[in-house]
Amino acid sequence: MTEGERSEGIRIRVVRVRNRRGEGGRLRDEIIDAAAELLDETGDQHAVTLRSVARRVGIATPSIYPHFPDRLAILLAAVQGEFTGLERALGAAAEQEVTDPRRRLLAVCETYLDFAEHHPQRYRMMFGGLWAPTLEHSSLTETDLVMLGAPSMLVLVEALDACVAAGTVASDHVSADATALWAGLHGLAHRRIVPPSYSWPENITERVILPLARLDAA
Structure with a gap:
């Protein structure tokens, strides 16, 4: 079996490297940047959801909550x-x-x-x-x-x-x-x-x- 055949049908998931202690602010910035990028690409604020932002950053959706309580808070931070x-x-x-x-x-x-x-x-x-x-x-x-x-x-x-x-x-x-x-x-x-x-x-x-x-x- 070739490498291409082994990889066919496998869903690739972006996995973010965990922040070291004291680097939580970096994740917050990455969340804001992801929201701004989604707006740039789609021109639609509805494209910015907790799930889409988490996917872009490469984290689980619940990981957003220590930094932002909801999607509007993310949009406000981006603005x-x-x-x-x-x-x-x-x-x-x-x-x-x-x-x-x-x-x-x-x-x-x-x-x-x-x-x-x-x-x-x-x-x-x-x-x-x-x-x-x-x-x-x-x-x-x-x-x-x-x-x-x-x-x-x-x-x-x-x-x-x-x-x-x-x-x-x-x-x-x-x-x-x-x-x-x-x-x-x-x-x-x-x-x-x-x-x-x-x-x-x-x-x-x-x-x-x-x-x-x-x-x-x-």
Whole structure:
């Protein structure tokens, strides 16, 4: 009997090497990564189940419970991880333009749009396009949902506020104007990652950012 004949019909199961003592955090990260990968591949939050995540990681389903009480908690952790990545990307863009507030704000806005373009499924997941977080029958709290994206928004607020301080932008309510700017960025980002059905003008990014940031007159 050949090797191929002996292996025919045998179901291959991924077996994960057991963590050493003190490495439980690594398993938690692997669970989150598995959920994000399933969302990337399927575009369907219903594909993220305790069983599918466990299979992807190579563990038994009950092994998830010491880290997450339910699938929504896993999805929330995945979303929080993506927002952390967005915050870091925006922060890095802001730090590259420390001397020119106007260029710093533009860099933050363009980085936001680039993030959505390069991570379309995860971006949709972050803003509820792939999952519907609810508080009923889940481990989620209202604070969990309210705080999603707050640090990323703060980077945008600070970049706009620096423009106001430099006299580049006139604003009597920086937070409100930053929210309006984010709404424009989000709308453009979302429309650009859905199947293309419209030919966008080449300068659509500037047409959205400059008026909303009040930089068009600068």
